[in-house]
Amino acid sequence: MSASQVLLDLTAGSVALTAAICDIESVSGNEEALANAIMDALSTYSHLELTRAGNTIVARTHFGLPQRVIIAGHLDTVPLNDNLPTHWEQDSLGDDWLWGRGTVDMKAGVAVQLTLAVELTAPAFDITWIWYDLEEVDAERNGLRRLAHTHPEFFVGDFAILGEPSNSTVEGGCNGTIRVDIRARGLRAHSARAWAGENAIHKLASALAILSAYEPRQVEVEGLLYREGLNAVGVSGGVATNVIPDEATLHVNYRFAPSRSAAEAIVHMREIFAGFDVVVIDQAEGARPGLTSPIALNFVNAVGAAPTPKYGWTDVARFSAMGIPAVNFGPGDATLAHADDERVAVRQITECENALRTWLLGE
Template sequence: MPDQPLDVPLLDLSAGSVDLTQAICDIESVSGNEKTLADAIELALASYPHLDVTRDGNTIVARTMQGRSRRVIVAGHIDTVPLNDNLPTRFETIDGRDYLWGRGTVDMKSGVAVQLKLAAELTAPAHDVTWMWYDNEEVASDINGLKLLAERRPDLFVGDFAILGEPTRGDIEGGCNGTLRVDITTTGLRAHSARSWVGDNAIHKAAPILDILAAYEPRSIEVDGLVYREGLNAVGISGGIAGNVIPDECTVQVNYRFAPSRSAAEAEAEVRELFAGFEVTLTDAADGARPGLDAPIAQEFLAAVGGRALPKYGWTDVARFSARGIPAVNFGPGDPLKAHADDERVALDEITGCEAALRSWLSGSSG
């Protein structure tokens, strides 16, 4: 193994996946601060001759080059949302079940730990594997490490199937909803609040926007056998100049989560129609991904893992693979409801269970 730089933590990839999860989580890597963890991952992988390791920024790629007929991409992000007194990690038992508590345990360093351990130990997998660990997933899309890697190294995005280690409780969640955000703005006329009749209150004029949102009934739409639940919600509102001034502008930020049966452009058109007569500005949009479970290799994975096939309601980077014609699913330990929570925690049996299932399929021992 190469000499360890003094400022790079040592990751022991021969450790159990639970211990490895704890070690990775205790290396703080809030988005924008992933370098130390990326350095540790790169150093840990350097001693495994069966892996061809590439680094792009703080994204690490490791590939097997066995000449197999099919290639699988397995990816996970190494950043987390900000801390809130939830590091270092600790073990705890709740209702007889053992957990690892702390930031990143669910989203998604337990999945990354499983992937790193298998990358080191599966020297001759049944399918060639491209392992990807990337930065800046939890922040703006334009700096997402997977997005940047695809732009700079499209040759690495060659595969027959992709698995993203997002938390799914060990089930398989196919595809993902699309997402878009718009700003809906009303305008008025400023005036002194003591003489409000002289002005035109922009915040009051936003009331119909909120009425539309409150009356909206989310749809459940079946796509390739999975039912995706949509949602349209206000996620922010701003307006007002001072406590004695009638506001001349108010903006309601709206987030639409839409089924992968429609494109982002179609979803935008629907939102504009719903809020016809208002000033609507698109601020962000991303297509969803169809389940991808109709591909033969995906069916093999589903049968081997033996979990349920469920829809992924949130947007994930499976959409980046789907857009390149690679069927992709989400599969990893952890309850998605605990992602980003202050009491974020992962059940230890989910970590070991996901490791066993993924190991069995990638090694070919599942049949």
């Protein structure tokens, strides 16, 4: 049976469903088979109003309840490296693990969401479920971004949960990120007569010294301590091994706490690298924790563990920008995301499902 013909059993339980959807390969740009399978499986549930936009699927309830929550997850994964189909292993402590691409980022979270979407016909909130494509690639292609432009009505809600891996605990908000190029210019010359030129690569030495000496901040935002990071992530320059280079570029990534805007982070970069040509390549706002509203506090209590900050950037920032408090909550250790040995603990999938079900039922 081909992937396009796979029949998903959304009542099989989130653990079995995780394996089933992981085994439908959906590297970014190739989500159609998985989206087809999910759409087909959801179509028999009358309490869900379905909308499909490309390879993004929206399922909404309309029970007339006073509050609406948005629960989202992305369908795509990073490329494979001989890590599908999935397989099961048991560790030395007797814990079961599901190995394979997407198990952590983030099909275990999607499986939990799908399981509850079809099960919960009398929730305490109306729910908008969103499963979207193209999260792991350029932000301009992101399915959630596209959906917000074409269907803004789907982004009306009191609270949002994104199923990014968080060890089945609540991770509030996210750091922002910018990428800048620090560019130096010199003068070409033959390397045998280096004194006749100016070496642009050498001019980057002071910028590297700035990075080496820089002490990233730890910033408390609404009770969560975010750690920042400023790092060189690449360097380029030179035209030939016997030519003094006249141009060189240091690629720098700054992860900043959500107490700063992207504009403020860019000003900070220009201050730090004063005297250099600083070119902004990419920027994304962070998101504040989103834990101060009653509905968010109620969710944290249902999960039963102290929330922590999300250091990486996630799509919670999109919800935050629209005025919707949002958190990350899903099974899996984020340090295993994208790894060749990507794997998720079965225990975490079950914990995530149980906590989310309890909260959505208002118990």
